[in-house]
Each structure stands twice: as structure tokens, then as C-alpha cells.
Amino acid sequence: MTMTTPPGWYPDPGVPGVERWWDGTAWTAHTRAPGGQAFGPAQPVTPPQPVTVAGPPVRRRGPLVAIGAAAVVLVAAIAGGVVVLGKGDDGAPKTPGGSTGTTAASATNSPPPKASSPPSADPNTLVDQLDGITLPIPDGWEKTDDMVGGLVTMQTKDTYNCPGASGFCPHGRVTTATAASTGLKTAEAVAKNDIGDAANAAYDRDPVGSRHYNGITSHREVKSGQVVVNGRTGYLVRWEVKTGAGPGGYVQSLAFPSTVGSEAMVIARFAFDAGSAGPPLSLMDTITRGIAPIGGGQNGGVGSSLAPPSG
Incomplete structure (x- = not known):
């Protein structure tokens, strides 16, 4: 063996x-x-x-x-x-x-x-140096420090009192990380395996056990399929979740192969509040299309002929 x-x-x-x-x-x-x-x-x-x-x-x-x-x-x-x-x-x-x-x-x-730039101080760019990618930071969003999980993170500047527990909650949040070594080989398998954990982390219990929305009461899949990410074939799964407090929201797990090292899978997690105060769902696709390698350009790998699914 x-x-x-x-x-x-x-x-x-x-x-x-x-x-x-x-x-x-x-x-x-x-x-x-x-x-x-x-x-x-x-x-x-x-x-x-x-x-x-x-x-x-x-x-x-x-x-x-x-x-x-x-x-x-x-x-x-x-x-x-x-x-x-x-x-x-x-x-x-x-x-x-x-x-x-x-x-x-x-x-x-x-x-x-590798020809890549150092982490950018550009307030409009989020840099994931370990996975070799950058993400565009939308208007009204900012980089944040994840003091518990240590994930590369951005979220909306506007926050509100969490409906289920003390603290302040953003209307939208995006994180990136290298996927766990679970033995899963495809972006589809990785995304489908991650979506439940992503939903729980966003709207059930946070890493320190707080339930800012009184937990998830139900969920339904609203979108899934292949998508081009950084010139390669990725896969997304999107859920709508209902919570015990507040309007609930939409959670998305996006998996795609990195273009650096052994090309391990990268997971981008999206969490957008539902309701008029939450970001438009089309912004998930906009951010996805903006993912690029550090230093700029696009990788013309497998999947470059695929069109991103419509929002």
C-alpha cells in the first residue's frame, strides 16, 4: 500500500x-x-x-x-x-x-x-495567500479578522443586534479555506459534503457555541451545479435556511481546485441574510466570477468553457 x-x-x-x-x-x-x-x-x-x-x-x-x-x-x-x-x-x-x-x-x-504579489493592502481585494487567490470586496463590505477560526473573511460593514443572542451580526459574510482531506475527489462531492457544516456555522451555532439566530429550524436547496471559478470547474450548493429568530438567510458552499501546490480543493462559504436588509443573491455569483489568482490573470484550466449558472 x-x-x-x-x-x-x-x-x-x-x-x-x-x-x-x-x-x-x-x-x-x-x-x-x-x-x-x-x-x-x-x-x-x-x-x-x-x-x-x-x-x-x-x-x-x-x-x-x-x-x-x-x-x-x-x-x-x-x-x-x-x-x-x-x-x-x-x-x-x-x-x-x-x-x-x-x-x-x-x-x-x-x-x-511563483509569480505572485504579496498580500494586498487594497481595501477592495481580499487575499487568501495560502490558496493563492483573491476575491473582490463589494461596496459596503470590508475585510475582518476571524479571531476564533482564523479564516480569510469579509463581511458587510453594517451590523445589527443579533436576534437570538447578545452580540452584533453582519448581513452578509464570505470566508475561504482549504477543504479538509476527507478523501472526496470532486468539487461536487466536496461542496455537497460541506453545505450542512456551512449552514450550521452561519445560522445555528458559531465556533464558541452562541446561537445568534436560535438555531436552524428548516432548510431547502435552492440552487446547485457546476460553475467556473478561477478558470477551473467548481461546484456550488445553495440552501435557504429558516431560523428560530430573525429572517433566516441563504448559505452557499462553493468548492473548486486551487491552482497552486497539489491543487487541493478550496471551500468558499457564503452567508447572506434573507429579507430586504440582506445582500442580493446575485452578489454571490458576482463574487464567484471575481475570484482570481494572486497577481492577476485567469487560469485556463478545465471548465473554462462553462458559463456560471444564472442567479
Whole structure:
């Protein structure tokens, strides 16, 4: 039986006390502190030994911060162009490739450099750096920090008192994340598998257990089908949900393959309130059509001849 290592955060074999993102085939440039917050791009290193493991949960991302001494060591290593692991038999420092000297050796299976821009400070663009995509931020929306889940997030600027619990609720919200490694191979299967969790996260219980809408009382599917996302064939499932308090809303799970790394599936979740205060449903399709690779342009992959389904 062939054993493979699924995408995920693993201890960096070249930098103690740091985790690096393994995309399923090679190390990427993304690192973080153990269990949480990302440092940002760093030097690629040799991949881990393959193991058989259960699928990890949806990949979370934390805000880009420097964390204590580990961040200082990492930044210094990047600036110097070498990560010192120890000394060789001749007393010279070792590089990640195992050789000695003052320059790092090329890492096995390291990804080629990609022409992409750094995270944009543009208030009209939401950047998902890990999945290599950007999303247009509509008028009246803004980027937000997901302090609990660490997801890449944008939502409406206008909020209101949540009808079922204390706190403030937005009229619309969109998040992106790498899909969990569940063994599902197609965008259709991933979207259909995710929609229930997406609905519960938006209108039943939030990550800390609050029920801002007194839970979901019923749901019905209002739309599903293939759609072009970033030049590739994706799939969406949209539900209308009724809640115990408030007008309810519409939830959509959109799955599509990433154009970077091992092309793992990406999940974009949409949650729009129903009623006159909620965003128009056509905005879901507008945002979907605006998803693009970091750095601009479109990928002409499979599915580029498909037309997005009408709203």
C-alpha cells in the first residue's frame, strides 16, 4: 500500500519550534508557530517521511504576527539566506540540504518560484495567500479578522443586534479555506459534503457555541451545479435556511481546485441574510466570477468553457 502525507501543518525538519505547510506533494513557503499563527514565507526544506493519518480538519489561518524568539530566529535565518542546523565533521555549519558552507542547498521537491504579489493592502481585494487567490470586496463590505477560526473573511460593514443572542451580526459574510482531506475527489462531492457544516456555522451555532439566530429550524436547496471559478470547474450548493429568530438567510458552499501546490480543493462559504436588509443573491455569483489568482490573470484550466449558472 502506498502511504502519502496529506496536506497540513507539520514540524519543520529544518527549523525547530516552527511548523511548515505540506501541500501533499512538496513543502511550501508558509510557516507558523506550533498550533497557530503564521510567520509568512520562508525557505523550503526537505519533505517529511510519508505516514498514514486521518484527514485533518479545515485548514485554519491566523493573523500574520511575529511570535517571540522563534520569529526572530526565523527572520534572521531568511535574511541571512541560511538556516544553521549544526556543524559538520569539518566544523562548518550545516545547511538544510545537509551540506556545509554559508549558502543553503536546494531542497528536494521544493516548489518552483511563483509569480505572485504579496498580500494586498487594497481595501477592495481580499487575499487568501495560502490558496493563492483573491476575491473582490463589494461596496459596503470590508475585510475582518476571524479571531476564533482564523479564516480569510469579509463581511458587510453594517451590523445589527443579533436576534437570538447578545452580540452584533453582519448581513452578509464570505470566508475561504482549504477543504479538509476527507478523501472526496470532486468539487461536487466536496461542496455537497460541506453545505450542512456551512449552514450550521452561519445560522445555528458559531465556533464558541452562541446561537445568534436560535438555531436552524428548516432548510431547502435552492440552487446547485457546476460553475467556473478561477478558470477551473467548481461546484456550488445553495440552501435557504429558516431560523428560530430573525429572517433566516441563504448559505452557499462553493468548492473548486486551487491552482497552486497539489491543487487541493478550496471551500468558499457564503452567508447572506434573507429579507430586504440582506445582500442580493446575485452578489454571490458576482463574487464567484471575481475570484482570481494572486497577481492577476485567469487560469485556463478545465471548465473554462462553462458559463456560471444564472442567479
